[in-house]
Amino acid sequence: MSGGRLLRVEADGGSRGNPGPAGYGALVKDAATGEVLAEVAEAIGRATNNVAEYRGLVAGLRAAAAVDPDARVQVRMDSKLVVEQMSGRWQVKHADMRRLAEEARAVLPADRVDYGWIPRAQNSHADRLANEAMDAAAAGRQWQRGTPAPGGEPAPAAARPADGAGEPLDLVLVRHASTPLTEQRRLSGRYGEDPELSGAGREEARRAAECAEVRGADVVITSTMRRSRQTAEVIAEHVGAPVLVDPQWDETDFGDWDGCTTAEVVQRWPAEFAAWSADPTVAPPGGEPLVAVERRVREAASALHARWAGKRVVLVTHGDPLRALLRQCLGCGAGAQRRIRVDPASRTLLRLHGDGSSEVVAVNRV
Known part of the structure; x- marks a missing residue:
């Protein structure tokens, strides 16, 4: 490897049962310094150790790319496989691991x-994170970084109360701009292809950066996914705000459905699609149920208010997390999830109060 900043990724995954409840x-x-720049962890439902380890690798590489997309990366894992x-x-023979290896x-x-x-x-650090995620899932919670890392790194700012914690947070939700998969109306989840913005998408991001809603933003927060980061970077450059990356705002994991249109899913998985459409606890094959998305969105929104109360935050995210947060503010059930339209690069304005109440100011502005 030559040129660029050198980062080190340490990753691990585990399964309590192999297969069984798993996490990474x-x-x-x-x-050079050993400073911890990012931590990610997640429970992934029922999976094998090897799949969990690969999921940890993919997440670690994506976190490294979010820190510095031009970096050189040393990956260090205790999984010889x-x-x-x-x-x-060695050849990758198992289909699930082959897909994850391609994603990595x-x-x-x-x-x-x-x-x-x-x-x-x-x-041990990556192993601890994986076990924290599995423990949180067993307790019905989503993992959230909030304790000091080895070496004395303080808890992230998002976990500490802000000085203006009693003030409302003005939140501008921006759905990422268009990608080729968006334009083809194909599902594009958090462990899928991770496409870049299309030509039309770059123009949408530019227009979003110039709109009145994002002016005066104190920070731009984005998911780890490429299309979201690219949209966020255009907005941040225009308004002069820093960009922070938070994996809690990643899109739903659509599992085996990733890359398919809805029509293709209905044709190939009719029973599974019907169950998923009717029950938010049902996941796509190999994917993530809506209730898991709702949990991480709820916790991430609470952390946002704790850190940025009294500020204006632009949050660039994806269709499902955006709808889930909007439903929570409106008090709507899961049945409304697919009936809320959020176009690429659209803006939805919320005001979140410290007592847990909220106001919906505008939806799907384009």
């Missing part, structure tokens, strides 16, 4: 990623 954890460090397969020395390779150019094995004792 990953962190990004500055390779993942390291050898991603290094190209798509995050950063291969010549900027180096894979190496480390003993489990040296991967």
Whole structure:
């Protein structure tokens, strides 16, 4: 590897039953100083150890790309299987792992990623994050970073009360601008292709950056996904605000349905689609149920208010998280999820109060 900042990704995953309740954890460090720059963790439902480890790898690489898209990355894991397969020395035979390996390779150019094995004792930070995510899921909660990392790193600002915690938060929700998959009306989830903005999408992002709603923003927050980050960067540059990345705002994991149109899903998975449409606790095959999206959105919104009360925040996210937050503000049930229209690069304005109440100021402005 040559050129660019050097980052280190440590990732792990585990399953309590193999297969069983599973989760992953990953962190990004500055390779020179050891400073922890990002942590991600998530419970992923029922899966095997190997799938969970691959999911941790994908999440870690995406977090590294969010920190610095031009960085060189050292990946260090205690899974010899993942390291050898991603290094190209072993074949990837299992279909689920083959899909995840392809997703990992798509995050950063291969010549900027180096894979190496480390003993489990040296991967304890990522292991701890994975277990925290599984413990949180067992308690009915979504994992949220909020404790000091090894080495004394303080809890992130989002976990600490802001000085103006009693003041309302003005939140401008922006759906990411269009991608080729958006234009084809194909599902594009958090572990799918992760496409870039299309030509039309870049123009949509430019127009969103110039609209009145985003003026005066104190910060622009985005999901980890490329289309969201690209939209956020255009807005942030125009308004002169910093960009922060939060994986809690990633799109739903659509599992096996990723990349399909709704018509294709109905044709290939009619019973599963009907169950998913009727019950928010049902997940797409290999994916994430709506209730899981709702949990992480609720916790992320609470953290936003705790950190940014009294400020104006632009949040660039995706269709499902945006609708879920809007429904929570309106007090609507899950049945309204698919009836709320949010166009690419549209703006939805909310005001969140410290007592948990909220106001919906505008929806789907384009």
